[in-house]
Amino acid sequence: MVLLAAMLIATCVVVGPSPAQAHGVTMFPGSRTFLCWQDGLRENGQIIPYNPACAAAVAQSGTTPLYNWFAVLRSDGGGRTTGFIPDGQICSGGTGGPYDFTPYNAVRNDWPLTHLTAGRTIQVRHSNWAAHPGSFVVYITKNGWNPNAPLRWADLESIGSVANPPQSGGPGELNYYYWNLQLPSGKTGRHIIFIHWIRSDSQENFYSCSDVVFDGGNGEVTGVGPGGSTPSPSVTPTSTPTSTPTSTPTSTPTATPTGAGCTATWRTVPTTGWPGHFQAEVTVRNTGAAAINGWTVRWTYTGGQGFEGAPWNGVLVGQPPEVAVRNASYNGQLAPNASTTFGFNATGTAPSTPPALTCSSP
Amino acid sequence: MTKVRAGLILALLVAAGCVLVALTREGDQERVRRQLADRVTAVLENASLAEHHAHGHGFTEKDGRIVCAVEVFGTDPADVASVAEVEWVYAHHMCAVTGAGGTWARSVRAAGPLAVRLGHHPQVRLPRSGANYREEIARIIPRRYHERAFEGFADTGVIEAARRRFGDR
Numbered sequence: 001m002v003l004l005a006a007m008l009i010a011t012c013v014v015v016g017p018s019p020a021q022a023h024g025v026t027m028f029p030g031s032r033t034f035l036c037w038q039d040g041l042r043e044n045g046q047i048i049p050y051n052p053a054c055a056a057a058v059a060q061s062g063t064t065p066l067y068n069w070f071a072v073l074r075s076d077g078g079g080r081t082t083g084f085i086p087d088g089q090i091c092s093g094g095t096g097g098p099y100d101f102t103p104y105n106a107v108r109n110d111w112p113l114t115h116l117t118a119g120r121t122i123q124v125r126h127s128n129w130a131a132h133p134g135s136f137v138v139y140i141t142k143n144g145w146n147p148n149a150p151l152r153w154a155d156l157e158s159i160g161s162v163a164n165p166p167q168s169g170g171p172g173e174l175n176y177y178y179w180n181l182q183l184p185s186g187k188t189g190r191h192i193i194f195i196h197w198i199r200s201d202s203q204e205n206f207y208s209c210s211d212v213v214f215d216g217g218n219g220e221v222t223g224v225g226p227g228g229s230t231p232s233p234s235v236t237p238t239s240t241p242t243s244t245p246t247s248t249p250t251s252t253p254t255a256t257p258t259g260a261g262c263t264a265t266w267r268t269v270p271t272t273g274w275p276g277h278f279q280a281e282v283t284v285r286n287t288g289a290a291a292i293n294g295w296t297v298r299w300t301y302t303g304g305q306g307f308e309g310a311p312w313n314g315v316l317v318g319q320p321p322e323v324a325v326r327n328a329s330y331n332g333q334l335a336p337n338a339s340t341t342f343g344f345n346a347t348g349t350a351p352s353t354p355p356a357l358t359c360s361s362p
Numbered sequence: 363m364t365k366v367r368a369g370l371i372l373a374l375l376v377a378a379g380c381v382l383v384a385l386t387r388e389g390d391q392e393r394v395r396r397q398l399a400d401r402v403t404a405v406l407e408n409a410s411l412a413e414h415h416a417h418g419h420g421f422t423e424k425d426g427r428i429v430c431a432v433e434v435f436g437t438d439p440a441d442v443a444s445v446a447e448v449e450w451v452y453a454h455h456m457c458a459v460t461g462a463g464g465t466w467a468r469s470v471r472a473a474g475p476l477a478v479r480l481g482h483h484p485q486v487r488l489p490r491s492g493a494n495y496r497e498e499i500a501r502i503i504p505r506r507y508h509e510r511a512f513e514g515f516a517d518t519g520v521i522e523a524a525r526r527r528f529g530d531r
Contacts, residue, residue: 044521045467061495063473098420
């Protein structure tokens with residue numbers, strides 16, 4: 001009886017959610033939590049996001065989850081996917097983890113972004129904050145998936161897995177597991193790379209969504225930090241592809257400037273903790289029947305507002321009060337009905353009615 | 363001295379006296395809030411792992427020592443002249459762990475508004491994980507401090523002091 005009681009007490013001690021131990025998410029291509037942490041982390045430890053998607057997530061669930069960017073996990077994961085993690089909650093691993101990462105499931109086109117080239121081999125880096133034996137299963141969204149709808153398991157296809165890859169250094173710092181991954185050919189535009197880390201020594205799993213775009217990039221990261229880009233570790237492919245892709249090379253869309261056919265919509269982003277400043281974002285949409293190659297948005301400030309740092313996802317070409325923002329090098333081409341969003345930090349008071357915006361192409 | 367002049371001087375003295383009382387009360391409030399911040403810091407830094415887990419902090423043994431920055435923005439009762447009168451403290455916190463071996467900024471693991479009930483067994487209230495964060499804060503913090511709760515630290519000097527204690531160079 002005493003022994004039974006002792007055993008029950010011992011069981012009770014381990015039952016219940018274990019304190020979150022740091023574990024790991026993908027650092028390259030950066031996962032949403034890793035890049036948002038990089039985006040907002042200030043020198044004194046405060047998190048004040050620059051990226052509007054990261055700002056929205058922090059406004060929704062606070063900074064503590066982001067300080068634990070490496071802990072997007074389920075202690076009861078057990079390798080399960082469909083039927084366990086609901087569609088639309090893949091990036092947060094559902095809702096049963098120790099921190100609330102559900103805002104990182106938001107359907108937005110302005111998450112931090114890694115620029116890649118289809119068919120090229122990259123070195124994936126996955127944080128080994130706490131090292132465990134297990135496998136990493138890599139998925140990518142299928143061609144034709146809808147980036148404007150919640151991510152579903154049916155959108156994902158597996159492109160490989162690796163078991164117990166080597167580590168760059170000891171756990172606890174910004175070291176990582178690493179392995180080579182050949183990106184599929186025939187990919188263009190926006191995709192999500194999803195990595196599912198399945199421990200082989202317990203039920204615990206980890207989930208990483210990385211927003212990527214196949215635009216001939218070499219690992220550059222945009223949408224992070226005050227300028228919209230960050231000096232990310234330069235990515236050099238560690239090996240050339242062993243076979244040349246047999247599919248036809250990706251073709252650049254021929255863009256016919258129409259001179260008109262784009263609209264711009266203003267949104268003031270609720271921000272906290274920054275007196276005398278506000279944040280806003282403008283969504284540019286191609287409302288014409290043909291693709292456009294370049295856009296410029298203009299408006300007039302009447303309240304003495306200014307810019308705090310450079311916009312991200314856009315280039316300031318006209319200073320206040322007659323503001324003009326032109327596309328960045330990577331988001332000027334918009335297919336019919338496609339949209340892109342630029343954002344910025346501003347000084348002064350957000351206009352109570354959004355300023356009238358004009359959009360022209362190019 | 364004319365009556366009017368005497369009256370003016372009296373009015374000025376009373377006004378000066380009022381200002382002095384107001385300043386003294388403000389000085390009192392600042393002093394009390396600093397003392398409360400010290401108390402809350404001690405509660406957070408000295409809590410056992412079990413206590414941290416019970417109120418929602420996910421620190422572990424691997425995390426090492428905990429170092430916190432605390433800035434008090436409210437109390438209950440609201441208007442107090444001494445720590446002894448305070449039942450609840452409302453503050454911003456930012457806690458880092460030493461076990462990660464990194465800089466202060468990279469070692470922060472928790473931040474945000476919280477409520478602490480002082481007493482022999484201090485009680486810490488954090489927004490519950492998984493519940494609606496903003497609603498949780500509204501539940502924990504009295505309405506009169508809601509705006510303050512959603513802002514960050516007003517005085518980054520408090521953070522710098524914790525950073526020095528952490529050992530950041």
